[in-house]
Amino acid sequence: MKKKIIIFDTTLRDGEQALQASLNSNKKIQIALALERMGVDVIEAGFPISSPGEFKSIESISKLLKTSKICSLARCLKKDIDTAAQAMKHAAESRIHLFLGTSNLHISSKLKKSFNEITDMAVSSVIRARKYTNDVEFSCEDAGRTSLHNLYKIIEAVIDAGATTINIPDTVGYTTPTQFKKIIQNIFDHVKNIHKVIVSVHCHNDLGMAVGNSISAVEAGARQIEGTMNGLGERAGNAALEEVIMALYVHQNVLKKYTNINYKEIYKTSKIVSQFCNMPISINKAIVGKNAFLHSSGVHQDGVLKNRKNYEIINPIKIGLNNCKLNLTSRSGRSAVEHRMQEMGYHKNDYNLNELYIDFLKLADKKGQIFDYDLEALAFFKKQQNTEEYFKLEYFDVQSKLSGLSVASIILICGSQTNIQKATTSNGPVDAIYQALNKATLYPIILKKFHLVANGEGKDALGKVDIVVQYKLRNFHGVGLATDIIEASAQAMVNVLNYIWKSNQVNKELEKLNK
Structure with missing residues (x-):
């Protein structure tokens, strides 16, 4: 008993x-x-x-x-x-x-x-x-x-x-x-x-x-x-x-x-x-850490995809997590890359896995972690890597008051067109400029992560803004770097918007091919 x-x-x-x-x-x-x-x-x-x-x-x-x-x-x-x-x-x-x-x-x-x-x-x-x-x-x-x-x-x-x-x-x-x-x-x-x-x-x-x-x-x-x-x-x-x-x-x-x-x-x-x-959890903390059910090794990822019990003694669903995660890095194998492409909705005949994996390893060695948009860019935009970005932030102005409203005005170049937008919010200057950008693109995005760090020391330090947004159940990562943290924040979001645009173009091309 x-x-x-x-x-x-x-x-x-x-x-x-x-x-x-x-x-x-x-x-x-x-x-x-x-x-x-x-x-x-x-x-x-x-x-x-x-x-x-x-x-x-x-x-x-x-x-x-x-x-x-x-x-x-x-x-x-x-x-x-x-x-x-x-x-x-x-x-x-x-x-x-x-x-x-x-x-x-x-x-x-x-x-x-x-x-x-x-x-x-x-x-x-x-x-x-x-x-x-x-x-x-x-x-x-x-x-x-x-x-x-x-x-x-x-x-x-x-x-x-x-x-x-x-x-x-x-x-x-x-x-x-x-x-x-x-x-x-x-x-x-x-x-x-x-x-x-x-x-x-x-x-x-x-x-x-x-x-x-x-x-x-x-x-x-x-x-x-x-x-x-x-x-x-x-x-x-x-x-x-x-x-x-x-x-x-x-x-x-x-x-x-x-x-x-x-x-x-x-x-x-x-x-x-x-x-x-206000006590962050270590990423390698047992049971509840960010990496507790995250697999990076190619051997481990392959084993988990075949049977999660190979490398997991606890099903993450048991403690309230939806699923395990495969962290795509240079240690990941072909099976993990193929699995992620399938999760994003792509079929084997949409891309060449061998060519994609070779390019994936090269980029992973330089960048570290690979996001969804990176895989799409490698698979479908290799020949267009040097083309100009679709969205360009031509101008922005933000006014913010203590315990008051923040107002952002932007001029966004969208391909051959110019889009001017204004947004007002009580949540601060970064939120104001993000709302203005959303009005200009009409993309239904959700901000999942916003991380600000200082690169360098003193008054000349650069503010590096690292964001992750969700768009149609996919994560897109953007980075902005500037001495002005508002500008860095705007750059990061424009960076993301360009990746989303490219992803949408890929989907349109694939739809044509499938027809």
């Missing part, structure tokens, strides 16, 4: 501690609701004694959660416990999470008490918390560096006092999976009343082993894993919940464990947390 693993999320508490600025109440609520949609069992919403704003956020969240249990953190102090209970008074279900340092280092240098004194503190705090709720969690802070004898003693005492969950944190990410697993096994073997509670783990990633330690603890009998989305947290962060959850899923037949997680919400929730916390 498979046993359920309780997923305890502390993104709003431990995760927020790592942010440069505190989250406002609205963002915390949105994250909490996203975590609930994902199926998280317990959401640690914060540390209410820390500030009035924190208290109000927890109070607001407690009123909204319907399926997830809300939890508040408290030190082993009367005021902390009372405040935690008060913040969650509207909750359908609540948990008070107590913590106290148990290692000799914490006891002597931080708490400056004896072990017997901190044991008494822990017991009296659990008893007080039980007056407010029948769900009390006790954390042995720095358990990874606490002597086993002391660990057994304090755990047994707080269980007798009424604790329902015992959390064993590797607070500073000190242990290895083998060491941590042994600690959990020893607790089960030597604490006589351990069967009365859920054993939880809370691992930090200082040595990069938070997820490994968490899974090893499950193997030893732990039934709750604490962590954060995207691995946010103090220093090197916490165990990344998306990694823990998918590790349990992939190895469910071996571990004999399951969760109540709605897997399709994982990717979306990760992005919400990243956006609201």
